[in-house]
Amino acid sequence: MAIEIRPITPAEATEYLRVLPYVNGFPQEEPEPSAWYAGSAAWPPQVQRTAAQLKQDAAELLSDWFRPQAAFVDGKIAGGSAIVSVQVTVPGGRQVALGGVTSTAVLPTYRRRGLLRKVMAAMLDDCRERGEFLAGLSASEATIYGRYGFSPATFQHRWEVRRTDVAFRSEFTDPGELELADGAVAAEVWPVLHEQVRAERVGEVSPLPGKWDGLAAGGLPADGSGPAHHLVHRNTKGAVDGAAIFRLPWSPDPARAGVLQVEAFEALTPDAYRALWALLLDFDLTKRVVAARRPVDEPLRWMLTNPRALKLSRTRDNLWLRILDVRRALEVRSYAATDSLVLDVADDLYGAGRWRLDAAPDGAACTATDAEADLSLTVNELGSLYLGGVRASELAYAGRIVERRPGAVRRLDALLRPDRAPHNAVGF
Template structure:
């Protein structure tokens, strides 16, 4: 999945060694679904459990511990099995991406609820020009921005001109007037492409100096689908 989603990492050696089909207390045994394409290549997997319950009113919960698919066909097929599992009333899926397409598969999209949300991906830019020229940009554009207040990496405290045009990306110091001023935590939050520049501006982390600067920043950095890290680090 790493080539298909920003934020995914290579797991540490031995990360998957604990997978087993034996019961784990009341969690029930771990079961596996594998989806293959027409050539027989694996393009999707899901791990699930059916926890044991001593009472009928708490029975019927299916827990999806992992689900990954490299294309919409595999994704749709795996979820179609899981949400139609026999004698199941509730499907619980921890650690899912914030932008889960499953909602739009359901006849009633409101049936899917987010019950808990926490961050699982964090970045802090140390070398601004190197970091910004090593990522890609779906939308071409140019933006001049000022960073100040970076006490850890004072070399970042200056005005930069970022220019992206397809595979050509440059980020160099400039003496021109900046379109906006941004804090290093805000720029780091935008780096993976899932944060709202609008929200950061309203929070006082971005100060625009020209009309449309925040919108241009948002268009440059935004990606689809949103970044996600499925297993932590």
């Protein structure tokens, strides 16, 4: 069996696509309701791509931002994955290059042969060569990617609330204006709104090209959840400071009828946030609201007279991070305190290293050192800690960080403490 790992050529694009689950109709997501989907079914329905669709996909496949690698076995493509070039916002507000792993699969007849490990190593090497010191992905299965150094860094909630349970703690007069907009307006609003959001929100990623193109076209989704409706909030100057996308799927089952599904929601101000939710939670002829892709520190709960009205129905990891260059990664972000720690970081792919981190709110320096370590961890734990969404004390209690010097875990928590939980609503 001859194995070759390399980028594909334009002539091999269609063969590469046939390996991918969204093309060949094989499962691409665990058979459970997801936190990033507001519907009641498992996502997504599998529909094989037609020959005409495959031809169009193949023509659009190779670009500067999409870098596929394939595993060839005896000259045939048996598996593959790709890197998309995006940016992620890190603590301190910098937007840095991220190699986003996507479109990953190995044909069932070629599994358990180490093909994915070889493909992943080639892609991560490519990221390092291009200066991308962070890699990320959204895992369809949680047991796969830890072996390659990835670990969960952001999380999402899906929650629901009965309309009759909703009451706000205080009176509110919206100084702005709500608008039910069409898809054309939404297609203009969302790119601008998202750019403003990701400039401030740690963990948010830049959208792939064409992300918002489908809003203007409208149409019905494959899962039958009904057409998208667009709600826009404008401030007193007429500028958009919030928006939501929601659906009202029809169901003959009374238990599932009257559900308003919030598919996307962003607000730049407390006024826009409150006004948008006030309408969505009190929409006529509905009885329940389900919201997906929500941050774990959702402030809405604290605006309600009955905080138990907001019930979590799913929590799931979202963005997994892989640190490819410890020094550059630790120097580019900001810190909540001033301190110095020596970290012993193990990395099965790129080797162990001991690093002295001299951190402060206005900057940091990270240098290789032979000094005695304060903490020992692997690159997996460092990925989870990096955006501030996981505490070092949690991982230490779980036995995943070894404290070499008493108090070092507490000190690392103080350095990495975020203002808000990291969150990303846009994936790749």
